[in-house]
Amino acid sequence: xxxxxxxxxxxxxxxxxxxxxxxxxxxxxxxxxxxxxxxxxxxxxxxxxxxxxxxxxxxxxxxxxxxxxxxxxxxxxxxxxxxxxxxxxxxxxxxxxxxxxxxxxxxxxxxxxxxxxxxxxxxxxxxxxxxxxxxxxxxxxxxxxxxxxxxxxxxxxxxxxxxxxxxxxxxxxxxxxxxxxxxxxxxxxxxxxx
Amino acid sequence: xxxxxxxxxxxxxxxxxxxxxxxxxxxxxxxxxxxxxxxxxxxxxxxxxxxxxxxxxxxxxxxxxxxxxxxxxxxxxxxxxxxxxxxxxxxxxxxxxxxxxxxxxxxxxxxxxxxxxxxxxxxxxxxxxxxxxxxxxxxxxxxxxxxxxxxxxxxxxxxxxxxxxxxxxxxxxxxxxxxxxxxxxxxxxxxxxxxxxxxxxxxxxxxxxxxxxxxxxxxxxxxxxxxxxxxxxxxxxxxxxxxxxxxxxx
Numbered sequence: 001x002x003x004x005x006x007x008x009x010x011x012x013x014x015x016x017x018x019x020x021x022x023x024x025x026x027x028x029x030x031x032x033x034x035x036x037x038x039x040x041x042x043x044x045x046x047x048x049x050x051x052x053x054x055x056x057x058x059x060x061x062x063x064x065x066x067x068x069x070x071x072x073x074x075x076x077x078x079x080x081x082x083x084x085x086x087x088x089x090x091x092x093x094x095x096x097x098x099x100x101x102x103x104x105x106x107x108x109x110x111x112x113x114x115x116x117x118x119x120x121x122x123x124x125x126x127x128x129x130x131x132x133x134x135x136x137x138x139x140x141x142x143x144x145x146x147x148x149x150x151x152x153x154x155x156x157x158x159x160x161x162x163x164x165x166x167x168x169x170x171x172x173x174x175x176x177x178x179x180x181x182x183x184x185x186x187x188x189x190x191x192x193x194x
Numbered sequence: 195x196x197x198x199x200x201x202x203x204x205x206x207x208x209x210x211x212x213x214x215x216x217x218x219x220x221x222x223x224x225x226x227x228x229x230x231x232x233x234x235x236x237x238x239x240x241x242x243x244x245x246x247x248x249x250x251x252x253x254x255x256x257x258x259x260x261x262x263x264x265x266x267x268x269x270x271x272x273x274x275x276x277x278x279x280x281x282x283x284x285x286x287x288x289x290x291x292x293x294x295x296x297x298x299x300x301x302x303x304x305x306x307x308x309x310x311x312x313x314x315x316x317x318x319x320x321x322x323x324x325x326x327x328x329x330x331x332x333x334x335x336x337x338x339x340x341x342x343x344x345x346x347x348x349x350x351x352x353x354x355x356x357x358x359x360x361x362x363x364x365x366x367x368x369x370x371x372x373x374x375x376x377x378x379x380x381x382x383x384x385x386x387x388x389x390x391x392x393x394x395x396x397x398x399x400x401x402x403x404x405x406x407x408x409x410x411x412x413x414x415x416x417x418x419x420x421x422x423x424x425x426x427x428x429x430x431x432x433x434x435x436x437x438x439x440x441x442x443x444x
Contacts, residue, residue, distance in 0.1 A: 032272070036268065039268045039271075043267070043268070043357045043391050044260035044261060044263060044402055045255075045258065045260045046261050046266075047260070047261075047262070047263035048258050048259050048260045048261040049255075049258055051261055052258070057264070061263075061264050061267060064263055064267055065267055065270055065271055065274070068267070068268070068271045069271055069275070070275055072271070072275055074429075076424070077424040077425040077426075077427065078424070078427070079422060079424055079427065082422060082427055083249075083427050084252075086255065087249070087252040087255060088427060090252070090255040090258070091248065091252065091428065091429075092429070094220075095429060099218050102223065115261075116259035116261060117259070118257050118259065119256075119257040119258075119259065126316040136435070137250075137253070138250050138251070138253040138254065139253065153219065154254070156219045156220065156221050157219055157220075157251060157254050158254070158257075158258065161221075162218075162220070162222065162223045162225065163216075163221045163222070163223075166221070176362055179209060180415075181212075181216075181221065182210070182212045183209065183218075185212040185215040185216070186209070186210045186212060188215075188250075189212075189215065192202065192250055
């Protein structure tokens with residue numbers, strides 16, 4: 001994270017990340033036009049997250065509403081040098097969506113069908129708002145896992161599901177799923193730290 | 195979970211403790227999740243591991259396809275931001291049994307008056323309606339917690355008045371100048387929910403959100419963790435817990 005301080009200055013309007021940081025910092029100062037800019041820049045990304053995890057449009061819309069209220073209230077605590085803005089925002093969207101999902105009595109045992117597919121390859125760093133986070137390290141390390149490990153970890157992340165739901169979807173015992181994932185995570189950790 | 199015996203070829207001992215990653219991914223539920231969250235509070239290294247995993251996993255957000263949000267969400271969010279803090283009703287002027295019919299009648303009159311105002315006065319003028327007042331509710335007992343700081347100093351006292359949703363903490367310097375002390379409530383779900391940051395000097399006051407009001411009940415634990423300036427970036431404690439105590443009725 002070497003360039004975050006320069007990004008935080010927001011001097012380069014053409015740099016999407018700098019614009020996003022400026023919008024988020026402005027939101028923290030309760031600047032309504034910065035908040036609208038932030039919404040314009042991020043609502044499609046965050047709605048994609050809510051929709052995939054919640055699995056239904058109305059719920060995703062309600063969660064999105066809640067996500068932006070949370071962002072409005074919490075943006076003052078955002079620290080540009082500590083986290084990329086999109087990570088900070090996407091984490092709120094994912095967590096809120098998971099909270100909603102876990103509060104539902106009914107479990108969805110299959111993934112939703114009409115959600116756009118998760119991309120297979122990471123975009124080039126120059127095209128992403130995450131550019132400074134050694135973006136490709138995790139992708140490379142995931143590629144080194146066995147298929148069942150990688151698939152389970154990706155599903156857990158993108159669908160926001162628990163061990164029990166993963167096991168149900170793959171039709172394997174819970175203990176088997178846990179050992180796949182734990183071994184995968186241990187390998188991932190070794191690769192990330194290696 | 196007692197059924198998580200690893201399959202035949204693997205002994206449990208071989209599988210490393212990956213709870214930090216499991217928590218960051220959201221794989222855990224129930225008691226396993228509560229246990230991991232307690233470790234977040236109790237073990238600084240564990241909290242840091244969770245944070246590292248969150249940062250690594252965040253790279254996957256790049257792969258998440260965007261979808262146009264439905265129209266109107268931003269407008270609704272802004273209306274919620276601008277909306278009144280609490281639902282209010284007209285003052286109670288009649289006997290309880292008569293209140294609703296009277297209020298309905300009054301509001302019809304008020305609506306008719308408003309219509310006249312709107313029709314006859316193109317420039318918006320506030321009507322002479324009475325100021326609404328909050329509904330009177332039965333008084334709930336005040337709750338008190340002694341937030342123990344161990345050897346670091348005298349306990350901090352927290353007083354919560356459910357009637358006004360106001361929480362106050364006595365003065366205490368819990369964090370140094372480079373960090374923030376953040377207050378959490380841990381209720382029945384075992385999950386810490388942030389109540390806000392403590393002031394660096396003097397007593398701290400918190401206005402409690404509706405969600406957290408339900409959590410601030412007798413038996414709920416208040417805890418203070420040390421966080422980066424501005425508070426935890428994740429919504430969960432990331433630093434060591436320096437003080438905690440349970441709420442009890444006065």
